[in-house]
Amino acid sequence: MRPLIIAFDGPAASGKGTLASVIAVDYGLPFLDTGLLYRAAGYLAHVRDIDPALAASLIDAEVLADDALRGREAGERASRVAAIPEVRAALFKYQQDFAGQASGAVLDGRDIGTVIAPHAVVKLFVTARPEVRAHRRWLQLVKLNPALTEAEVLEDIRIRDERDSSRSSAPLEMAKDALLLDTSDLGIDAAIATARSLVKSRL
Numbered sequence: 001m002r003p004l005i006i007a008f009d010g011p012a013a014s015g016k017g018t019l020a021s022v023i024a025v026d027y028g029l030p031f032l033d034t035g036l037l038y039r040a041a042g043y044l045a046h047v048r049d050i051d052p053a054l055a056a057s058l059i060d061a062e063v064l065a066d067d068a069l070r071g072r073e074a075g076e077r078a079s080r081v082a083a084i085p086e087v088r089a090a091l092f093k094y095q096q097d098f099a100g101q102a103s104g105a106v107l108d109g110r111d112i113g114t115v116i117a118p119h120a121v122v123k124l125f126v127t128a129r130p131e132v133r134a135h136r137r138w139l140q141l142v143k144l145n146p147a148l149t150e151a152e153v154l155e156d157i158r159i160r161d162e163r164d165s166s167r168s169s170a171p172l173e174m175a176k177d178a179l180l181l182d183t184s185d186l187g188i189d190a191a192i193a194t195a196r197s198l199v200k201s202r203l
Contacts, residue, residue, distance in 0.1 A: 010126035072144075
């Protein structure tokens with residue numbers, strides 16, 4: 001029996017990370033938020049003033065635990081460095097090794113089902129309307145930056161969507177055998193229930 005690999009892909013603030021972490025607990029599988037790797041690469045490149053590809057090779061558990069990776073700036077830097085082929089190459093093995101564990105794994109990102117683990121048993125593509133995603137992200141970020149407007153976050157979301165979808169290296173796209181989950185009009189409980197049902201339907 002092949003390892004149970006579950007891939008969650010989709011644009012920023014679609015809810016894929018939350019859903020993926022719940023499914024990982026459900027099935028007792030290790031979970032990797034691959035977006036955090038790119039946030040870390042962008043963050044290290046900035047604070048150490050080094051090449052992003054070199055920064056990607058220096059990521060460790062301590063770096064991934066830094067709260068600075070959760071902010072708006074880290075997200076913007078992540079989207080920029082993710083478009084660099086050398087950065088993607090540096091993080092490719094890390095992600096593939098994680099996906100290749102004997103136990104199986106749950107990963108969320110932009111190219112899990114298409115590039116990192118195209119052989120995943122279950123693939124979900126989680127999305128939502130840009131305005132909905134911007135509102136969700138604003139609710140998270142405004143706690144840290146009360147001056148931040150929802151319009152600013154929406155513009156960030158649109159720029160990141162365009163950059164992620166148009167990059168030459170592993171662009172954001174839905175795998176042909178993925179199941180679509182649009183969370184635009186779903187509360188968190190309904191989204192989790194739907195994700196569980198979709199995963200179960202592939203098992």
